[in-house]
Amino acid sequence: MNSDAVFDCLVLGLGPAGSSFLRLAPPSLRLAALSAPPGPLGKPCGGLLSPDAQAQLARQGLNLPKELLVSPQIFAVHTLDLGSGRGRHYQRSYVNMDRARFDAWLLSLVPERVQRFQGRAQQIRRLENGLFQVEYRNARAEMGRLWARRLVGADGAASLVRSSLFPGRQARGFASIQQWFPQAQSTPFYACIFDAETSPACSWAVSKDGMLLFGGAFPQSGCRARFERQKQKLLALGWELSQPRHTQACRVLCPASPRDFCLGGGDAFLLGEAAGFISPSSLEGISWALRSAEALARAFSQADPLDAYARATLGLRLELLAKWGKRPFMYHPLLRDLVLRSGLSSLSLLETPR
Ligand SMILES: Cc1cc2nc3c(=O)[nH]c(=O)nc-3n(C[C@H](O)[C@H](O)[C@H](O)COP(=O)(O)OP(=O)(O)OC[C@H]3O[C@@H](n4cnc5c(N)ncnc54)[C@H](O)[C@@H]3O)c2cc1C
Structure with a gap:
């Protein structure tokens, strides 16, 4: 050489x-x-740019070109616990973009x-x-x-x-799976889903330019079956998750x-x-x-x-x-139920998308 x-x-x-x-x-x-x-x-x-990421781009002197954005920009996350059936909206200021x-x-x-x-x-x-x-x-x-x-x-x-x-x-980490679905009927939305039966981690759904991206992180063993089971629960709630156009998977650390x-x-x-x-x-x-x-x-x-x-x-x-250390409040079903019940910091929407 x-x-x-x-x-x-x-x-x-x-x-x-x-x-x-x-x-x-x-x-x-x-x-x-x-x-x-x-x-x-x-x-x-998920293609969501958090306030911390926005601040870091600003620190590095970078401004996001508008061509990177997708529609819509969403100001609330619908947090949904499939175990208790409880849900709340919380204000969020993520930028919705094309990863x-x-x-x-x-x-x-x-x-x-x-x-x-x-x-x-x-x-x-x-x-x-x-x-x-x-x-x-x-x-x-x-x-x-x-x-x-x-x-x-x-x-x-x-x-x-x-x-x-x-x-x-x-x-340590999880297996992450996400799928893209055409979203024709429902109002575009962003959701964070918890389901202790299928995963100790969270899942997400976010609308992007007429598609709905649904994904989650699951224990490696039986990850695909867990993903499908969680999807069935959301389908039963009327979510448009029946005909995936694309499936992606990778490892995610925790x-x-x-x-x-x-x-x-x-x-x-x-x-x-x-x-x-x-x-x-x-x-x-x-x-x-x-x-x-x-x-x-x-x-x-x-x-x-x-x-x-x-x-x-x-x-x-x-x-x-x-x-x-903050995870128990998000991921322990009882503590999460308490937080969701209390309505602490949540928004009350005039009209909820789901
Ligand atoms: C499903 C999912 C959803 C997520 N959603 C969000 C979100 O909405 N917002 C957010 O902030 N974070 C999100 N994350 C986390 C975020 O995507 C990652 O933490 C981030 O991309 C890490 O950046 P990185 O540059 O370290 O690695 P990566 O973005 O993973 O980049 C690694 C690069 O290395 C290359 N590479 C890997 N192996 C090889 C090899 N053997 N030879 C050559 N090249 C190789 C890959 O091609 C890639 O270019 C999500 C993660 C997952 C799994």
């Missing part, structure tokens, strides 16, 4: 974390990025000087000379190899960087203890969901991807980047663990 083929840093994954890191990383570095080609619908996601277009927009902001490769990484090794070697397969099934002094794993919940280099540091985070080690770094940065209560991950990317980009200017990154993200990890 000649030395021109060796990059200072290779980023694996071009979701919000990888693209943002590359935009913010020190310009003196010779950077490369490898990412699997996105599918037509992009990453499975594939959002990722493509962040990618368009990656500087030209970053050398980009498309393909799926198959194997990651640390060589005896200290370099990282990544073997990948491109869309024509050809194999390629890349070498770098530093490796950044921004490759999401099922991170190959994390499983290859830190095999003892796997995080950090519950300090051990669920892994920042890296020995010139390999993890960020975004690969590191465990995602809310265990709402499964909101975009703001954490943006925040961890900024922290790592800044840390790369320091003498000991891993130490600087660990210090900069201590607050993030504590915030996420505090969100785990």
Whole structure:
């Protein structure tokens, strides 16, 4: 291998974390990025930009182009407990957007000087000379190899960087499934669904440009059957969930203890969901991807980047663990019932969509 083929840093994954890191990383570095080609619908996601993510984009000097928005923009979430049948509306100020277009927009902001490769990484090794070697397969099934002094794993919940280099540091998580349905009859809406019988996590339904996206997170074992059972309960309530146009599935992490985070080690770094940065209560991950990317980009200017990154993200990890502490009020059926009964902070709508 000649030395021109060796990059200072290779980023694996071009979701919000990888693209943002590359935009913010020190310009003196010779950077490369490898990412699997996105599918037509992009990453499975609710496509809701939380107030924290909006604030983080603002911090990074970014304004959302209107082409990323979908219709409608919804100001209330209908929280529904299928166990008790109770529901309430709460005010929310999420931005409803097209996730594939959002990722493509962040990618368009990656500087030209970053050398980009498309393909799926198959194997990651640390060589005896200290370099990282990544073997990948491109869309024509050809194999390629890349070498770098530093490796950044921004490759999401099922991170190959994390499983290859830190095999003892796997995080807990769920299997997530979502489907897209034509929505012809009902008023567009946004709902958050709890059903203790099928999942200890939440599900969501959100209208997007004439389609209804319904998805949830489920324990891995029997996940599809659990999803279908939950869907049947909603169908019985009259929801338009009978003819899915598309089905998507992936892993989603749910950090519950300090051990669920892994920042890296020995010139390999993890960020975004690969590191465990995602809310265990709402499964909101975009703001954490943006925040961890900024922290790592800044840390790369320091003498000991891993130490600087660990210090900069201590607050993030504590915030996420505090969100785990909030889970009983959302997920314990009795406590949730109390909250829903009380009507605390809820809106009373003149006309409810469901
Ligand atoms: C169903 C679902 C709904 C969600 N809804 C929301 C929501 O509404 N709002 C919100 O804020 N968060 C949501 N999240 C969480 C959010 O999507 C993630 O936390 C966020 O995308 C993490 O960003 P990331 O850049 O770390 O990883 P990702 O967005 O997962 O990006 C990883 C990148 O790595 C690439 N990659 C992975 N493996 C390889 C490989 N072996 N070789 C090459 N490339 C690879 C992928 O192609 C991708 O480009 C949701 C998650 C799920 C599962």
